Amino acid sequence: MAFLENENLLLRALEPEDLDILYKWENNAELWKFGSTLTPYSKFALRDYLTDSLQGIVYTRQLRLMAVEKKSRATIGTVDLFDYDPIHQRAGIGILVDTPYRHNGLGTEILRLTAEYAFNVLHLNQLYAYIPLSNTISFNLLCKCGYEQAGLLKSWLKTSAGFEDVHLMQLMKDSDK
Numbered sequence: 630m631a632f633l634e635n636e637n638l639l640l641r642a643l644e645p646e647d648l649d650i651l652y653k654w655e656n657n658a659e660l661w662k663f664g665s666t667l668t669p670y671s672k673f674a675l676r677d678y679l680t681d682s683l684q685g686i687v688y689t690r691q692l693r694l695m696a697v698e699k700k701s702r703a704t705i706g707t708v709d710l711f712d713y714d715p716i717h718q719r720a721g722i723g724i725l726v727d728t729p730y731r732h733n734g735l736g737t738e739i740l741r742l743t744a745e746y747a748f749n750v751l752h753l754n755q756l757y758a759y760i761p762l763s764n765t766i767s768f769n770l771l772c773k774c775g776y777e778q779a780g781l782l783k784s785w786l787k788t789s790a791g792f793e794d795v796h797l798m799q800l801m802k803d804s805d806k
Contacts, residue, residue: 632746633694638738640694640708640746647695650704654725686713686751696739698730705730708743710756718754720747724767740774748802760796761786768796776800 633640643651686692690713696706706726713720722743726736747753758776760768776798784792 632750633742634699635738635742637699638735638742639697639699640739640742641697643693643695647704651707654707654727686710687715690714694743696726696735698735703730705735706739708739710743710747710751713751718752720751720753720756722747722756722758724770736770737773740770744774744800754802756800758798759785760798762794762796768798771798771800774800 690711692710692713694708695704696708697703698705704727706724708725709723710720711723722740724736724739724743726739744756747756756776757779758767758771759782760771762768777800778796779799780797782795782797785795786793
């Protein structure tokens, strides 16, 4: 598992024991503005999601990994590869670091481990992310990890204040990470 861990973190597959923490994160309405969720998830739906995740990225076109801090053994966040496209060798990426673990470099480590895995194991050529302009923390995190702004999508997200533009960020396999 060398690609999925370093001295501080382990990225692992979903387990049934992750149901409660996924329920907490997926139903945090404050986070919905950064994604495409508008409704809460039931534990029943999340159980099905956990079961479907066993099918693998080729079948589901998605891979969610749980980030575990080795020292405390705490599950501190999650990273998703989504819209996996083996033909064009790309996938979208999304990250969540639980509030108590933010602002200490763990997000950077999660993104770097995931990129290493995506490029060297899944043989992807690029990762991309859509970041709302208001999410400066994620924008700065991706920039720190070598992602570059590839475009600006106008009026891409509907918010309570109107429409918001979104940065299209890309990390290419051969870029300096």
